[in-house]
Amino acid sequence: MELQDLYRDVILDHNRSPRNFGPLEGSSTDVQGSNPLCGDRLTLHLRLAGDRIEDVRFEGHGCAISTASASLMTEAIKGRTRAEALALFDRMHALLTDDAAVPDEGLGKLAALSGVREFPARVKCASLCWHTLASALQSSAPESVGAVSTE
Amino acid sequence: MSGAARTPVRPAEPAPFDVEAMRREFPVLTRLVHGHPLAYLDNGASSQAPRRVLEAVDDYARSHHANVHRGVHTLSEEATARYEGARDRVARWLNAASRTEIVFTRGTTEAVNLVAQSYARPRLRAGDEVLITHLEHHANIVPWQMVCAQTGAKLVVAPIDARGEVDPDAVEALMGPRTRVFACAHVSNALGTVLPVERLVASARARGIATLVDGAQAVPHCDVDVRALGCDFYALSGHKMYAPTGIGVLYGRESMLEDMPPWQGGGDMILTVSFERTTYNALPYKFEAGTPNIVGAVGLGAAIDFLGSIDRRGAHAHEAALLEHAHAALVRIPGLRLIGTARRKLGLVSFLVDGVHPHDLGTVLDQDGIAIRTGHHCAMPVMDYYGIPATARASFAFYNTFDEIDRLALSVERARRMFGGDVV
Numbered sequence: 001m002e003l004q005d006l007y008r009d010v011i012l013d014h015n016r017s018p019r020n021f022g023p024l025e026g027s028s029t030d031v032q033g034s035n036p037l038c039g040d041r042l043t044l045h046l047r048l049a050g051d052r053i054e055d056v057r058f059e060g061h062g063c064a065i066s067t068a069s070a071s072l073m074t075e076a077i078k079g080r081t082r083a084e085a086l087a088l089f090d091r092m093h094a095l096l097t098d099d100a101a102v103p104d105e106g107l108g109k110l111a112a113l114s115g116v117r118e119f120p121a122r123v124k125c126a127s128l129c130w131h132t133l134a135s136a137l138q139s140s141a142p143e144s145v146g147a148v149s150t151e
Numbered sequence: 152m153s154g155a156a157r158t159p160v161r162p163a164e165p166a167p168f169d170v171e172a173m174r175r176e177f178p179v180l181t182r183l184v185h186g187h188p189l190a191y192l193d194n195g196a197s198s199q200a201p202r203r204v205l206e207a208v209d210d211y212a213r214s215h216h217a218n219v220h221r222g223v224h225t226l227s228e229e230a231t232a233r234y235e236g237a238r239d240r241v242a243r244w245l246n247a248a249s250r251t252e253i254v255f256t257r258g259t260t261e262a263v264n265l266v267a268q269s270y271a272r273p274r275l276r277a278g279d280e281v282l283i284t285h286l287e288h289h290a291n292i293v294p295w296q297m298v299c300a301q302t303g304a305k306l307v308v309a310p311i312d313a314r315g316e317v318d319p320d321a322v323e324a325l326m327g328p329r330t331r332v333f334a335c336a337h338v339s340n341a342l343g344t345v346l347p348v349e350r351l352v353a354s355a356r357a358r359g360i361a362t363l364v365d366g367a368q369a370v371p372h373c374d375v376d377v378r379a380l381g382c383d384f385y386a387l388s389g390h391k392m393y394a395p396t397g398i399g400v401l402y403g404r405e406s407m408l409e410d411m412p413p414w415q416g417g418g419d420m421i422l423t424v425s426f427e428r429t430t431y432n433a434l435p436y437k438f439e440a441g442t443p444n445i446v447g448a449v450g451l452g453a454a455i456d457f458l459g460s461i462d463r464r465g466a467h468a469h470e471a472a473l474l475e476h477a478h479a480a481l482v483r484i485p486g487l488r489l490i491g492t493a494r495r496k497l498g499l500v501s502f503l504v505d506g507v508h509p510h511d512l513g514t515v516l517d518q519d520g521i522a523i524r525t526g527h528h529c530a531m532p533v534m535d536y537y538g539i540p541a542t543a544r545a546s547f548a549f550y551n552t553f554d555e556i557d558r559l560a561l562s563v564e565r566a567r568r569m570f571g572g573d574v575v
Contacts, residue, residue, distance in 0.1 A: 003518045007511075007569065016506075016571045038510055039527050039540030061540060063508035064570060119514060 005115035006122070007064065014068035019075055024057040033132030035124050040066045044132045051081045058129065065113075065122050070129035072110050082137050089134050096123050168465030174550050176201040176457075187520025190555035195340055195499045195546030196524050197390045198371060200450070203460075204394060207453035211446055218442055220419055234445050237452030238435070241400055244455045245385065246376040249405055251434040255443055258399035259367040260290040262386035263334070265401055265438060266363055267294035269411040270384075271332050277303030281332045282325055282360075284346070285311045285536060286339040289529040291365045295334060304331070311536060315342035315491035323354045332361045337369035341530035341542070342491030343474075343499040345369075352382045361407070367391055371548065372470055372497040374463065383407050389447060393548075394454035398447030401438070408434050415440040466549035470498060473547045473556060480560040486567060490542045499546035501528075504563060507570045509543040515566040521559055 024045035034041045042060030046053055056074045061067075073092075077085045092110060094101040096117055116126045174180050179199045182189050191199060211233060217226035219234045235250075242250040256262045271281065281295045285308050292306075299306050307330070309322040317335070326333065333355040337348050348364055355362045363384040366375055371392045377385045384407070389398040403411075413420050413431055417440035422430040431437045477500045481487055486505030504512060513525035524544045527534045534540060545559055 003515060003569075006514065012570065037526065039531075039534065041540070063510040065511070067508075122510070122514060125510065 006119055008112045008115065010072075010109055010112040011064060011068040014071040015064035018058075018067050018071040020057045020071065020078070022057055022059060024055060027055075027057075029136050031132050031136040033128050033135075035062070035066070035128050038063070038125070040125065040128055042066070042070055042129060042132060044070075044129065044136060046136055048082075051083075053077050053080055053082070053085060062128070063122075063125050065116060065125035066128050069113055069126040072113070073129050073133065076108065076110055077133065086134065086137055089130050092130050093127065096126050166462070166465070168462060168469040168549070170469060170550065170552055173461070173466075174552075176203070177550050178202060178205070180550060184520040184522070185518050190519075190521040190551075190558055192545040192547065192551065192555065192559060193522045193524050194371065194548040194551075195368060195391070195528075195544060197396065198393050198548050199550070200393055200395065200454070201457050203457045204450050204453045208395060208446055208450045211449045216446070219445055220436070230445055233449050233452070234443065237448040237455075240452045240455040241402075244459070245400075245402055246378050247402055248378060252402055252405050252408065254401040254403060254408070254435045254438045255448055256386075256399045256401050257397055257444070258388040258390070259288075259365055259386045260294075260388075260399075262384075262399055262401035263290055263363065263365065264294045265414045266334075266384050266386075266403070267298040269414040269438070270361065270407065271295075271298045271304075272301055273412065275299070275302035275304040275331055278329055279304040280307045280327065280330045281305070281334065282307045282309060282322070282330050283333075284309045284317050284322065284335045286315065286317065286342060286344060286346075286530065286533050287334075287336055288340050288365065288367070289531070290367075291334055291336060291363075292532070295332070305329075308532075309335075311344075311533075314493050315339065315344045315533075316493045317344070317346050317351075319347045319350050319354070322351055326355060326358050326360060330355075330358065330360050332363065334363040335365065337364050337366045337375075338372065338497050339491070339493075339530075339533075340368045340499075341528040341533045341544070342493065342501055343368075343496040344491060344493035345495035345497050348382070349380060352380055356381060356383075368498060373467060377402050389451040389454065392451075392454055393457060394451040395447050398444045398451050400451075405434065408438070411438075413437050413440065417441045419443070461549075469549050470547055470551075473551055473553065474498065474500065476553050477545060477547070477556045477559070480556055481563070484560060484564055484567065487563065490537055490539070499544055501542040501544045503539060503542055504567050507566050509541045511570060512543045512563065512566050515569065516559070516562050519558065519562040519565075521555070521562055523559070 027045040028048045029046040032043050040062035042058050045057045047055040056078050058070045095114055113126050116122055177199050215229040217230045219231040238250050238253050241253045295306055307325055309325050311317055335346055338345050352362045362382045364382045366385050366387045370387045383404045385402040387400050390396040420432050420437050420440040422432050488503045490501040509525035516523055526541050
């Protein structure tokens with residue numbers, strides 16, 4: 001396994017210049033996620049309009065994998081419905097943990113994270129934002145959800 | 152000085168420390184990681200074991216294992232002799248007054264918990280104080296927080312400064328009439344700072360305050376004499392000083408241990424048991440309930456024999472030179488910031504690189520065969536003090552080389568470029 005398989009250009013780019021980074025005015029859901037073992041912390045801001053994710057932004061600090069993963073995720077889920085976003089969560093989960101999973105074209109740029117599963121210590125970095133998203137979306141009353149942790 | 156002519160006596164030049172010969176004692180150092188020779192710079196987390204320890208553990212397991220203190224059969228006697236022989240070695244090595252002052256534990260963490268629960272808990276009253284410092288490992292924070300919650304005592308924290316030093320005046324100013332326990336690290340695991348423990352322990356004792364020193368990061372790098380230090384308790388872990396994991400030591404002054412109730416109940420810590428009344432065993436067995444980590448103790452005893460057999464002055468001087476070399480090599484890297492610049496440091500260097508998160512750095516270095524620790528080092532208050540989530544930490548043993556540190560610096564520079572640092 002080569003380092004370039006983990007740190008692909010798209011990941012380095014999203015780490016250097018994260019998309020949708022910062023506070024979100026008029027957000028309807030704000031959820032914190034943390035990875036206590038490494039100190040990664042992120043806050044996900046969602047503006048839900050009915051069943052649709054109208055806008056999403058994130059804040060926090062973490063390693064390149066966790067920052068790029070969150071940045072890519074915000075691009076991928078903006079405008080999607082809750083069910084679509086959760087389906088994407090399932091596919092990402094498989095991509096990050098299942099050696100047999102093959103990235104399909106529907107994942108788009110998210111497929112760049114497929115190298116992470118060869119680095120078991122780093123899987124949590126890539127999945128933190130997705131767990132945070134799932135926690136926000138699965139809650140029946142999204143405004144009341146608490147913090148999530150990868151531990 | 153008199154004016155009489157004197158011929159200065161030159162001490163005989165000691166033979167230089169032979170690091171290559173030392174490396175041959177540690178089998179793991181010959182392995183490759185991702186196609187590169189292993190550069191093991193994570194000794195602060197856990198050190199590697201020399202052949203002598205591996206062979207002692209193997210010999211014990213193959214030929215002498217049985218339960219200790221129980222059987223009259225040959226193997227039980229042999230196992231007991233080896234286990235108790237390890238205690239004798241620890242006692243001599245720390246210069247304890249007696250072997251009964253050496254309690255085997257799982258490690259430093261368990262040793263601190265034992266003192267918190269058995270010494271502090273029965274004595275602390277609401278409003279009493281336990282004094283620690285800001286640079287402690289979680290193992291020397293949380294047990295005290297727990298006993299404070301149980302008793303209504305207050306945890307008081309002495310400050311550190313930007314270099315990562317502890318000002319003894321500031322600590323002494325916090326030793327008040329309600330301070331019952333003072334606990335501090337001998338060497339900081341996150342910053343490498345050597346604390347002025349001799350003075351702090353003396354100050355505490357003069358005020359009637361019990362003292363515990365967390366020696367986990369000190370014992371691999373310097374000789375410790377608990378009687379000269381004067382502390383009531385000294386805690387250490389075997390696996391940071393070339394022994395296996397799961398074995399550690401609580402040194403306790405005999406008069407203190409005598410006055411403490413057992414911490415855990417079970418076999419071996421009793422003399423007689425009936426349902427009405429149990430009488431406890433003598434020191435140190437009172438604190439060793441259940442079958443102990445016999446093979447771990449055998450390994451620790453072998454590690455002490457090993458340390459006793461090497462040129463320790465040379466080894467310690469080599470470690471000091473490694474640290475100096477690491478500082479010099481790392482500060483040349485643009486955007487690199489040392490975390491912890493105390494004037495007295497031992498064994499490790501913590502740092503951050505602009506634009507490169509420590510975890511990414513750790514992964515890049517690993518691909519080059521270099522093992523370092525990244526994270527908060529179980530010292531989150533230290534990270535909070537510096538306003539950072541984590542650091543990268545390279546920690547040394549006497550088997551490390553200058554070449555390994557040069558590789559570290561090269562690899563850090565590679566990571567910096569990879570993540571978009573300015574090319575200088």
